Amino acid sequence: MKKNNFLHKHQKTLAPLLSLVLIILITASVTPGFLSIRMVDGHLFGSLLDILHRATPTALVALGMAVVIGTRGIDLSVGAVIAISGAVTAVLTVNTDWPVWVVILCALGTGMLCGLWNGILVSVFNIQPIVATLILMVAGRGIAQMITEGQIVTFHSDVLDAIGNGYFLAFPIRVWIAIGMIVLTVLVMRKTALGLFIEAVGANVRASRLVGIEARLLVLSAYVFSGLCAAMSGIILAADIRGADANNAGLWLELDAILAVVLAGASLAGGRIYLLLTIVGVLIIQTLTTAILTSGLPAQYNLVVKATIILAVLLVQSPKTRQWLSDFFMKKKHAENSRTGNPDTGKGSIEP
Amino acid sequence: MINERNLPILATLLVFILLYGFGMYEYKGFRDTLVFSNLLTDNAFLIITAIGMTFVILSGGIDLSVGSMIAFIGVLMAYLITSTGMHPLFAIGIALVVGVAFGAIMGVIIAFFEIQAFIVTLAGMFLFRGLAYLINLDAVPIDHPFITGLYDIYVPLPGRGGLTFIAMAMLVLLALGILLARRTRFGMSVYALGGDSHSAALLGVPVKKTIIKIYALSGFYSAMSGVIFAIYTGSAYPLAAVGVELDAIAAVVIGGTLLTGGVGYVFGTFLGGMIQGIIQTLITFDGSLNSWWTKLAVGGLLLFFILLQKGIVVWVKKRSAA
């Protein structure tokens, strides 16, 4: 009984986690060695590690996206922001003697500026988020190309290499960075009232205003945060290939990020957000990608497989499906009850 | 008296005229009717897609699968014509039915499983592109005389311009869209759903049925757009129309339809598509922008346009209040 209660209360949490485990298990049964992890040169090595390693940029972007979606917004420009911050990182590393931390700060600052721009359009000019961020989505890659002058700018920096591909305590450094960022965000959202305010504003902006929450500033900062996350992701992606590819870096990543947030059970109509489950959503998507790559499936099947599995996960997770299932079992129970006889508690109307 | 609901569409019209006027003033070649008829022909498939999208957005939903649908339908059609030797009319018929069916399936998932449209159609976007790859990886020419014949139908206009079959098909589909939206119960149900879906249900609007119909209709329009695109290029290509969903959404929004649903007009979408076309034509006529400046210019004009539209609406509201 108690166990049932637990399941009932955590249905929302369990569904994405179970989906993830299931996908990993199925892949492992198809691809031998998928689960094996060994130590190579003092760090862990294996497909599962690859998933973590590859998931970090998407995870960071999804983190920012979750906060933006919480305010009833959406940020389509993150892919472009990734390209811009990557370009800034590369060009500054190549063309200046600035210490690497200054370069990184500049790249992060650029990302936040982009977020600020989106935020101003959304909260000051009241432009619908999807349109407001579409502008930077279109123009952003242009800006990135302008910075790199259309070339893939390759650079070399030990610190950036470490960020892209280094290890610390047997785990990739970028995974540590992502974990740090996630923990920090969860702490800020849950240990201060910021999370509450963002959810309140997202769910009912009028009521929030009347209790004295300054929605405008809050929404603005959500976009700045999303810009910051995208910039971190951009630096990691550039460091990964030691070059800034203005055209392709983070292409369509916004869709993966949004997908992850929704897989975590959030509504695009604002309100409740689930940061940790969003990361689970990211892992589902990345596991799928890595699994397809290692399975040896011909390239043209990738999209069909990915789409089918995502649809399946969504359908399984849908509260409606759960409701139907429970209705089905309830009816069965009910049918049994009525067969055993359920006495009617008849009570006639009292006519005066 | 300017109705509040008509304001955004009037702003769009004004911007369209301003942009066109600017082009005529700046470039001699722009004054020819050829530019206008090119606009109609070149943006036909985008506008057709966007008309379907208008219904979806009016109902408060979104359909990201349209671009992939265009490619998938094109490839399917080419396969039917070139590999099975089917007459193009049958192939078009089958392709349209498939498009409507896939749209309806997405509608069923959205309506009955209550999964958000953004996500369902995102999966659809991956799926249709993937299916296109499965049918054919390569670009295939469709050189059936029927298809090329359609392309050559042509009603000349004064000047060098002329109304092509594609432009006429688009205008017919536009008229159909306008009628559907404003003169049928289905259309009214769409507006009601976007205005307040809860109330709509209580007012007797068959919500689930309408949602399924909306996505089926969007499937029809994007399949139609796939057919038009195949006629336009005389070929099919699994990578065709990547990102058209965003262009279509932009056309709808520029046309004055609220993304939250309930307010907007199909004709506005037509103007929105034409404005995007004009922006591209102006950039090509200028011809001095390099790749990244093109992107910046498109983004900048989009921003300029949205702010201008917003400004006009605010200004008129203020004036009418005074």
Add this chain to the structure above:
Amino acid sequence: MKSLSIRPSLPWLGAFKRKAVLTTFSVLLPVLSASAMAADLTIGFSQIGSESGWRTSETESIKAEAERRGYDLKFSDAQQKQENQIKAVRSFIAQGVDGILLAPVVETGWDQVLKEAQRAKIPVVLIDRGVAADPSLYLTKVASDFKEEGALAASWLAAKTNGRCNIVELQGSVGSSAAIDRKTGFDSVISNFPNMTITRSQSGSFTRAGGKEVMESFLKAEGGAKNICALFAHNDDMALGAILAMKEAGVKPTKDILVVSIDAVPDIFKAMADGEANATIELNPHLGGPAFDAILAAQDGKKVDKWIKANGPLYLPDTAAAEYAKRK
């Protein structure tokens, strides 16, 4: 045959009118052509986009060539979309340019717009790849042959390994003609060698990040470099990404796995000079000169070949350092 002067006779004019128009034209012709000579050529250039470093250098090269010759180059970036390219070509026709350079994003679907250009008597030169249309519709194509590039890579690999090799392949974007043709060319050669097989083939979407991610998964799936003898990448960027993946997995490129790719971008020469790549095949980006020459020749009524081949050579590490210095 000079530029602006000749327009297609308008279809709605009667026959008698057409005669009148022709007379007018024949009077105007010398005047207009003289002015056209004086004002130099206006050329429209419909480029695919700027998706790779190679593409950008092609654009820059053509722009520089036009500037050197004093032509007015109308440049249009299609952002990887065929529909945008068609729009651009039609706009060029509406504008009345003297010639059009078209770098088609895909091979099919150009018949209609080429016919329109022909009706407007505007010569079209195809740049860096062909189209599946009647050759009479365009003036010429200045391009290398993707299939040949693939075949060249395969031949080199076959020679290097004596026809014994397990190859992993990094394909370009699914459905792109460069990817399809390079794969076809490559496959056609290795099919002659029973001991050469492609053990894994996946799309890296022509990007470094894609190349790196896919190579990582290849290495995992094949249990390191033991079972892989060579990597064939459809472009240099993917090869450069894959080289990073190898190094991180403790695999030595060129020693453990041979690396051959296509494009000859500067960075691959650096990699070759550093001993991390084996061979690259040049895809020549300097196509502006031959293209403009062809338009001029056509104006003078000379016959132009339908395919001006611009295939590049295969480069090996021995000249890499020098080439890198030259191209940087």
Add this chain to the structure above:
Amino acid sequence: MSQLVNETLMVKETVEAAQSAVRPLLEIKHLSKSFTGVQALNDVSLEIQQGEIRALLGENGAGKSTLIKVLTGVYPRDNGEILLDGSLISASDSGHAQRLGISTVYQEVNLIPTMSVMENLTLQHQEKTFGLISWKKAEIRARELLAQVGLDIDPLRQLDTYSIAIQQLVAIARALSTQAKMLILDEPTASLDSDEIKQLFNLMARLKSEGLGIIFVTHFLDQVYSITDSITVLRNGECIGTFKTAELSRSDLVSHMVGKSLEDLAPTAHDHSIKRERTELLQLNNVGKQRYLQPLDLNIAAGEIVGVAGLLGSGRTELCELAYGSVKPDQGEVTLSNHSLTKSSLRRAIQVGMGYCPEDRKQDGIVAELSVRENMILALQASKGWWSPISMAEQQKLVEEMIQRLAIKTPDMDKPIGELSGGNQQKVILARWLITHPALLILDEPTRGIDIGAHHEIIQIIKELCEQGMGLLVASSELEELVMFAHRVVVMKDHHKVSELHGDEVSEQAILRTIAS
């Protein structure tokens, strides 16, 4: 398919019904409905005749709305039968119910705000020419329907440009448009003023004479006695009984509804004087805003309740909003306990002791998705700022206290507030402000749409707060309620203050006289 069968059956049945007029119009037999674990309706049976107006009464949670929703097919029923005109019906959704002849008007206007009045009136029933909707015919039809409810408005304008009252009448006009046999009015009078209510009652009387059966749900007992023929009382999902209105005394009725005798509920004799020394709290000095509210003065002292009376649209809500600061005045000064608030933010206003329960609870009050706890601490937390969070332990303590103090019925404090009943939602909103310990609390229609029990409790709370020294500004359309607790009443009319009644001047008659003058 089954729908078709039903409809053909119905045609047959109508003929039969005409032959035997004694058969009840609507019969509900042994109806039951439960939601996961909660029995919302338990074996409810009732009959309604043609031309009968039946009041359906009960406290919140008694099962009224569930009964209506089962009738109209929004919820499927678990057990029981529904017969209309003698034939079994089973509506699959509210559209189907309408086609069967059961139309409903809900408390919250359920029309489409973004569509025109005409479109709303004719939605799903537009006449067509050549298969297309004829807007010309639709407009004529819309004007007819509007005339039927005595409205003279432009049907082409967007619905949300009209007041809630007009929207409600439009909804009634729509419900009548479908050849209804049964009309269900679910608290239609909540946002109507007395003239409009009179208009509605005339309409109901006429419909009754035309043979319609009407189910009328309301909280206003006066209205029950002035218009209904009979009363059905529900309590905890069970039918307590059906009575002839003329034969049931008010005290008996209330006893049936709450399940206890009226003595517990009777208002104590009220006193309009303040017993303490006057310390001024809120001062409005010539505060006004163009096209919104004429400039006015108003003072409220500690321990004083100032009522705001006036018809709908007279400026009651506008006064509350300007006083609170959610709408900024363009002239005049607002001060609270000597802090000038004319230009300051709402957060600042809350920090110096302002609180505001808005009229529209759903839109402006609750954050439906958030829990009771989160909703309750929202204002306090907002005034503290995001960086100094209230600890979970403290939150739980505060919320627990308030749930006890205001007797809020919720299974636990982490339940989403949207799932609570209206009265309990209102209490949570009240609690939201009480935990900020405001000096001045502004309440706009604090008892709207709340059942009698909760109504009484909220009035008790208001009185207690006043005794503790809080100043209150209460806007209400219920004069009876204002007179019960207000020390002073400001009467509004046409967006300006026409009069201020003090002490013993405060009476329902006096207020009405002022409004009418």
